[in-house]
Amino acid sequence: MLNFATPVSPCPSLLDSSLLFPVSLRVIDRKIKAHLPTKAHSQVSIMNMSESVQVTNNLTNPEASSQRTLYPYVTGTSVVAIKYKDGILMAADMGGSYGSTLRYKSVERMKSVGKHSVLGASGEISDFQEILRYLDELILHDNMWDDGNSLGPKEVHNYLTRLMYNRRNKFNPLWNSLVLGGVKNGQKYLGSVSMIGVHFEDNHVATGFGNHLARPILRDEWKEDLSFEEGVKLLEKCMRVLLYRDRSAVNKLQIAKLTEEGMTISQPYSLKTFWGYGAFQNPTVGAEGSW
Amino acid sequence: MENMDLNAPHSMGTTIIGVTYDGGVVLGADSRTSTGMYVANRASDKITQLTDNVYICRSGSAADSQIVSDYVRYFLHQHTIQLGQPATVKVAANLVRLLSYNNKNMLQTGIIVGGWDKYEGGKIYGVPLGGTIIEQPFAIGGSGSSYLYGFFDQAWKEGMSKDEAEQLVVKAVSLAIARDGASGGVVRTVIINSDGVTRNFYPGDTLPLWHEELEPQNSLLDILNAPAPEPMNI
Numbered sequence: 001m002l003n004f005a006t007p008v009s010p011c012p013s014l015l016d017s018s019l020l021f022p023v024s025l026r027v028i029d030r031k032i033k034a035h036l037p038t039k040a041h042s043q044v045s046i047m048n049m050s051e052s053v054q055v056t057n058n059l060t061n062p063e064a065s066s067q068r069t070l071y072p073y074v075t076g077t078s079v080v081a082i083k084y085k086d087g088i089l090m091a092a093d094m095g096g097s098y099g100s101t102l103r104y105k106s107v108e109r110m111k112s113v114g115k116h117s118v119l120g121a122s123g124e125i126s127d128f129q130e131i132l133r134y135l136d137e138l139i140l141h142d143n144m145w146d147d148g149n150s151l152g153p154k155e156v157h158n159y160l161t162r163l164m165y166n167r168r169n170k171f172n173p174l175w176n177s178l179v180l181g182g183v184k185n186g187q188k189y190l191g192s193v194s195m196i197g198v199h200f201e202d203n204h205v206a207t208g209f210g211n212h213l214a215r216p217i218l219r220d221e222w223k224e225d226l227s228f229e230e231g232v233k234l235l236e237k238c239m240r241v242l243l244y245r246d247r248s249a250v251n252k253l254q255i256a257k258l259t260e261e262g263m264t265i266s267q268p269y270s271l272k273t274f275w276g277y278g279a280f281q282n283p284t285v286g287a288e289g290s291w
Numbered sequence: 292m293e294n295m296d297l298n299a300p301h302s303m304g305t306t307i308i309g310v311t312y313d314g315g316v317v318l319g320a321d322s323r324t325s326t327g328m329y330v331a332n333r334a335s336d337k338i339t340q341l342t343d344n345v346y347i348c349r350s351g352s353a354a355d356s357q358i359v360s361d362y363v364r365y366f367l368h369q370h371t372i373q374l375g376q377p378a379t380v381k382v383a384a385n386l387v388r389l390l391s392y393n394n395k396n397m398l399q400t401g402i403i404v405g406g407w408d409k410y411e412g413g414k415i416y417g418v419p420l421g422g423t424i425i426e427q428p429f430a431i432g433g434s435g436s437s438y439l440y441g442f443f444d445q446a447w448k449e450g451m452s453k454d455e456a457e458q459l460v461v462k463a464v465s466l467a468i469a470r471d472g473a474s475g476g477v478v479r480t481v482i483i484n485s486d487g488v489t490r491n492f493y494p495g496d497t498l499p500l501w502h503e504e505l506e507p508q509n510s511l512l513d514i515l516n517a518p519a520p521e522p523m524n525i
Contacts, residue, residue: 070396073421096425101440104417104425126392126423 072124072175074098076109077248078210079120079179080238082222083188083203084231087259088181090120091235093242094268095250102250110256112263114139117153117182118256119160122207123195124175131174134163153182153189157199165197177207183260206238209246214238228257240271304473305337306435306464307348309405310447311428312456315413315484316405319460320348321435321468322476333476342367343488345383345406346481350433351420356400359390380406384416384424392422401432407483435467435474442466457482457491465498 074096081090096104109128110120113135121128138159142151151159157180167173173195181190192205204218217238226234235255243249251273256265284290308319320337323330337349339360345367349356363386367378384404391398404416417423417430429447431439442463451459457480464478478493496507508514 068396074419074423096423098419101437103419103440104427106427107425124421124423125425126388126395126421129424130392 068171074125076122078208080206080210080214084226087183089231090256093253097248116184120179121176127174152184157191161199168196305350305433306467306474307432309403309415309430311413312451317456318405318481321474338481348403351400355398379408380414388424403430435471438470469501
């Protein structure tokens with residue numbers, strides 16, 4: 001029986017509507033992709049109609065003809081994840097920043113992948129959405145074999161590593177830091193991949209600011225076989241510190257739990273913060289003008 | 292100018308808004324197109340039709356947003372013929388995303404896609420710089436939108452009626468025009484629901500006056516010649 005994956009559907013995708021209207025959209029999708037800048041060499045894009053356009057573009061906008069991603073626009077901040085007794089716990093806030101503006105506050109930055117894995121991402125959201133599409137296709141082909149096997153977290157992590165590293169080699173990276181966690185046949189797996197293809201596997205991982213603020217806490221307080229409650233409290237401790245100290249953090253987060261049974265992602269919720277230190281009330285007592 | 296942070300997202304000369312309400316969507320925009328400091332067109336129409344039931348608000352480079360909308364209209368037209376029924380808003384938004392994402396190094400345009408289809412009702416999708424696609428109950432874009440984040444945080448609520456939604460949009464665009472030099476002119480709105488599409492036009496004199504703005508007059512002479520105020524009855 002063909003099993004089209006992902007009970008938790010990813011962000012609005014061409015694929016969703018394609019399942020309802022198979023023929024025409026895939027044709028148009030392919031037509032658009034045929035015009036797209038190919039990875040090896042560029043310039044035959046849907047937008048470039050003539051050679052002369054290139055000349056002025058190169059003077060007034062030297063980056064236009066390049067095929068490298070130069071900088072991110074809409075970005076997500078830290079993702080933190082740990083192994084616990086029954087599997088993996090991952091936390092990420094729901095913010096999508098646009099430069100210094102906290103523009104989008106309901107972005108889901110963690111998504112399930114196949115039956116056994118969950119992917120969390122920080123960095124450019126459009127590139128994360130594209131990675132989800134690549135993974136959709138990977139899982140689809142995996143299911144189409146219909147052989148009873150399914151890609152586990154280790155395999156998906158390896159796929160993502162290759163994806164990120166190969167893009168890095170072409171100077172056109174997917175501007176993300178990824179966290180991939182999962183459980184298969186009782187084996188827990190938690191790995192991380194950066195935008196330049198640096199990858200590793202550990203009991204606890206974090207991206208972005210989480211590397212500097214969360215990992216020291218985890219190094220101190222993580223232990224083998226944490227209960228669900230202990231794990232959630234530990235992640236919340238990390239997320240609260242990030243909320244205090246990361247300018248792009250947003251107080252609306254989700255925690256994903258991944259066990260042998262599957263993935264559940266919590267409803268969005270907010271953390272209480274503490275400001276009741278005496279020194280906060282009167283910070284400049286004894287030193288007027290200081291801060 | 293040399294000290295500008297060249298890597299900050301470019302702000303875009305416009306105010307565009309898309310809002311869902313109970314039964315459909317309301318799209319709104321200002322009408323100013325500027326070339327540097329000069330207003331090239333003071334009555335532009337930034338709300339562009341893609342199909343009978345899907346419209347987009349364009350911001351950023353006028354050329355880039357126009358070419359993207361032309362391509363998407365062309366693809367959607369083909370798609371509608373092959374499908375045999377009206378395209379959905381989600382499909383239209385995804386086509387916009389494909390072009391924006393795959394040409395991200397060359398394009399400078401932020402787009403709000405809004406419409407109504409029989410499967411999902413009224414929907415708004417934002418496609419900002421970079422080609423992220425994000426479904427939202429309401430979306431704001433363009434340089435004028437900076438002045439509206441606080442306003443919408445306070446004034447937006449779920450389940451508005453068509454008239455409430457349109458009034459909110461008109462008020463918001465009008466507030467942005469008051470403070471953003473790159474936005475101005477008239478307020479245009481487009482309402483899309485199961486009954487069809489309605490275009491509305493709100494010139495400056497129909498809009499409320501904000502802080503430090505005065506009632507427009509024909510001439511100083513009218514003020515000088517105005518009848519003297521009534522003496523007080525003490």
